[in-house]
Amino acid sequence: SYELTQPSSVSVSPGQTARITCSGDLLAKKYARWFQQKPGQAPVVVIYKDSERPSGIPERFSGSSSGTTVTLTISGAQVEDEADYYCYSAADNNLWVFGGGTKLTVL
Amino acid sequence: EVQLVQSGAEVKKPGESLKISCKGSGYSFTSYSIGWVRQMPGKGLEWMGIIYPGDSDTRYSPSFQGQVTISADKSISTAYLQWSSLKASDTAMYYCASTIAAADYWGQGTLVTVSS
Numbered sequence: 001s002y003e004l005t006q007p008s009s010v011s012v013s014p015g016q017t018a019r020i021t022c023s024g025d026l027l028a029k030k031y032a033r034w035f036q037q038k039p040g041q042a043p044v045v046v047i048y049k050d051s052e053r054p055s056g057i058p059e060r061f062s063g064s065s066s067g068t069t070v071t072l073t074i075s076g077a078q079v080e081d082e083a084d085y086y087c088y089s090a091a092d093n094n095l096w097v098f099g100g101g102t103k104l105t106v107l
Numbered sequence: 108e109v110q111l112v113q114s115g116a117e118v119k120k121p122g123e124s125l126k127i128s129c130k131g132s133g134y135s136f137t138s139y140s141i142g143w144v145r146q147m148p149g150k151g152l153e154w155m156g157i158i159y160p161g162d163s164d165t166r167y168s169p170s171f172q173g174q175v176t177i178s179a180d181k182s183i184s185t186a187y188l189q190w191s192s193l194k195a196s197d198t199a200m201y202y203c204a205s206t207i208a209a210a211d212y213w214g215q216g217t218l219v220t221v222s223s
Contacts, residue, residue, distance in 0.1 A: 042216050094157050
């Protein structure tokens, strides 16, 4: 079975660039998605197809991919970006695989 | 606008049955699969299974096979997740989600609490 690995936490100061990585063999052949989850709230997709940004998501959110690693970059992170971020992808049998999540602190 | 709207929070006792729902709108319900995801308190996410409403083809994650039933009623554009006998360990937030035209959409979640 596939696994996706994320750092458990990332911390930046407001205005700095936050980078969150996600690694796994699945990512070499399938697109990654990222969502943001704030306490008590539903997931909000911030990146899909490795680097596409849904409408309404600020331009400071971007995604990139290289081999088996994808990266979510938040350029000029803001206090309101503090949240848990999860990467995920879909295996061939349409079974979604999730990373363990990264707690982003902007302080 | 694509929306997945889930049914409200539930409080149940162990051994009771439950069926929660996820209603799709703003797209062709029968053309895209809907999956269910569990998030236990303070934990990450687990993919439970998926249904293609067009023909009701359903697949389960091995961890959830036999534990839950996923179904859909395409006449009312609604997918379901049900339990025949709840356990305290089923206490969690449950989300439905779908990939529509390469973009993912998530429901708002249904909190299920199982307690005696």
